[in-house]
Amino acid sequence: MRFLKIEENTHPQATKSEKDARVERKGREVHVYMTSARSHFAPDNIEGVRVGDTVLWHVTNLEQDWDVPHGFAVLGAHNSELLIMPGETRTLRWEPTAAGVYPFYCTDFCSALHQEMQGYIRVSPAGSATELGWSLGN
Numbered sequence: 776m777r778f779l780k781i782e783e784n785t786h787p788q789a790t791k792s793e794k795d796a797r798v799e800r801k802g803r804e805v806h807v808y809m810t811s812a813r814s815h816f817a818p819d820n821i822e823g824v825r826v827g828d829t830v831l832w833h834v835t836n837l838e839q840d841w842d843v844p845h846g847f848a849v850l851g852a853h854n855s856e857l858l859i860m861p862g863e864t865r866t867l868r869w870e871p872t873a874a875g876v877y878p879f880y881c882t883d884f885c886s887a888l889h890q891e892m893q894g895y896i897r898v899s900p901a902g903s904a905t906e907l908g909w910s911l912g913n
């Protein structure tokens with residue numbers, strides 16, 4: 776696939792606009808509804824995840840130019856990274872095993888600012904009362 780028209784993306788976890796980017800907790804699962812576009816992810820700062828949670832990163836590439844895939848990886852993932860074609864949504868499962876601040880980043884060269892395309896997620900100890908929170912660029 777070279778690219779998918781964003782309006783034709785029927786993926787149930789698609790995030791078709793940056794303003795819809797969000798993080799939701801469902802028990803011990805945390806769902807991150809994330810967008811990627813040159814040269815940032817939304818959200819790019821997340822906290823309130825706890826050791827013992829499973830984080831499901833649903834990343835939608837908002838680009839509509841066929842030659843701008845984005846990648847996604849998070850430090851400590853033991854499975855893989857994502858390659859997300861323009862207009863596509865893909866999910867990465869991540870089970871952090873220790874408290875800390877972990878970077879996530881684009882793994883596919885996408886523009887001159889590719890190396891800026893990153894963010895951070897804080898993982899709190901199991902049982903922590905830290906509220907789920909996220910932001911973009913601040």
Ligand SMILES: [Cu+2]
Nearest residue numbers: 845881885892
């Ligand atoms: Cu990128």
